[in-house]
Amino acid sequence: MDFASPKKHYLSIRTEIDGAIKRVLESGSYVLGEEVSAFEKEMAEFHSAKFAVGVNSGADALFLVLDTIGLKAGDEVIVPPFTMAASAEAVCRVGATPVFADIDPATFNIDTERVAQVITPRTKAIIPVHLFGQPADMAKIMVIAKKYDLVVVEDACQSIGAMSGDKMVGTIGIAGALSFFPSKNFGGFGDGGMVITNDEKLAEGIRLRRAHGAKSKYFHEVHGINSRLDPLQAAVLRAKLPHLNEWTRRRREIAGTYDIELSNLSEITLPYAAPNVFHVYHQYTVRSKRRDALREHLEKKGIPTMQYYPHPLHTLPIFEQGKYKKVDMPEAVRACEEVLSLPVDPFLSDAEQEMVISGMKSFLR
Numbered sequence: 396m397d398f399a400s401p402k403k404h405y406l407s408i409r410t411e412i413d414g415a416i417k418r419v420l421e422s423g424s425y426v427l428g429e430e431v432s433a434f435e436k437e438m439a440e441f442h443s444a445k446f447a448v449g450v451n452s453g454a455d456a457l458f459l460v461l462d463t464i465g466l467k468a469g470d471e472v473i474v475p476p477f478t479m480a481a482s483a484e485a486v487c488r489v490g491a492t493p494v495f496a497d498i499d500p501a502t503f504n505i506d507t508e509r510v511a512q513v514i515t516p517r518t519k520a521i522i523p524v525h526l527f528g529q530p531a532d533m534a535k536i537m538v539i540a541k542k543y544d545l546v547v548v549e550d551a552c553q554s555i556g557a558m559s560g561d562k563m564v565g566t567i568g569i570a571g572a573l574s575f576f577p578s579k580n581f582g583g584f585g586d587g588g589m590v591i592t593n594d595e596k597l598a599e600g601i602r603l604r605r606a607h608g609a610k611s612k613y614f615h616e617v618h619g620i621n622s623r624l625d626p627l628q629a630a631v632l633r634a635k636l637p638h639l640n641e642w643t644r645r646r647r648e649i650a651g652t653y654d655i656e657l658s659n660l661s662e663i664t665l666p667y668a669a670p671n672v673f674h675v676y677h678q679y680t681v682r683s684k685r686r687d688a689l690r691e692h693l694e695k696k697g698i699p700t701m702q703y704y705p706h707p708l709h710t711l712p713i714f715e716q717g718k719y720k721k722v723d724m725p726e727a728v729r730a731c732e733e734v735l736s737l738p739v740d741p742f743l744s745d746a747e748q749e750m751v752i753s754g755m756k757s758f759l760r
């Protein structure tokens with residue numbers, strides 16, 4: 396059993412993907428070009444957004460947004476401490492300071508009450524992360540942002556297609572960052588990422604900066620980097636895009652089966668989906684006070700699990716700056732001690748899921 400199986404995604408639509416790759420190889424154009432433009436157009440349409448800009452990774456998508464809006468040393472950006480390090484690393488890359496606000500233990504997403512508590516005159520932006528495929532509380536975040544004049548940059552790297560009310564994630568703040576890392580819900584065959592935005596100036600600025608900041612060839616106007624999306628990745632993802640909604644449906648179906656089958660297990664807290672969200676289940680993450688023993692029990696039965704994430708970001712050497720204590724973010728710390736993600740890949744078979752379910756049941760018996 397695989398925890399995630401990008402290879403099975405490939406094999407299920409092999410002819411389409413092989414054809415797409417061949418098309419790029421024969422085109423003679425191997426950086427950006429028409430394939431990437433066509434993919435950007437399709438992704439903007441998928442999000443009902445005006446612009447989509449392909450870049451090299453989700454991490455670069457976040458960095459390029461923060462850089463283009465002009466964040467710099469001395470600025471503070473509010474981020475959750477329970478996420479992949481890349482969410483906060485982007486803040487450091489522009490020289491600004493990540494300021495952590497603890498999570499809501501029910502959703503694992505940033506706690507909006509805590510956000511309001513850490514705002515200072517230096518706060519410039521909030522990066523809500525839609526963790527595990529569930530949108531953060533965007534309605535409240537947008538109210539806070541408006542009140543304090545803050546920019547909202549959504550980390551949608553785990554949540555393509557998720558909805559907050561009737562709005563797709565990535566289109567609610569000024570911009571959203573997507574990742575095409577192979578094991579994400581919508582993954583390529585290597586690294587890739589994208590910025591979704593309705594802001595024309597921002598889209599333009601990111602286009603400039605993803606290719607060394609040159610508007611016309613060799614005339615460099617701003618400091619940029621090399622963060623171009625490969626046409627090979629774009630072609631693969633274009634072949635996958637028509638299947639994304641079906642794969643999301645299947646993830647939700649698997650999650651629904653876990654919800655029912657595991658609902659009576661004492662000691663296990665199942666993931667909570669807030670009302671009014673469309674959760675895309677990048678991860679199906681349960682909690683247990685005996686997490687390590689549970690993980691070992693499942694592993695012995697050949698059931699793969701993952702621990703996202705083992706360390707709260709405010710305790711990592713790169714972020715703590717001597718400023719945070721472990722107790723400052725009790726919910727993030729507790730989550731790191733209790734979480735366990737079960738397989739929820741769309742290509743998990745019913746028989747495999749039954750194995751996971753009976754493994755869970757036998758631990759608690």
Ligand SMILES: *Cc1c(COP(=O)(O)O)cnc(C)c1O
Pocket residue numbers: 451452453454455478479481482524550552553573574575576586587588
């Ligand atoms: C994967 C991920 C990123 C970074 O994406 P890369 O493409 O790996 O750079 C950022 N934030 C979150 C929440 C992620 O899961």
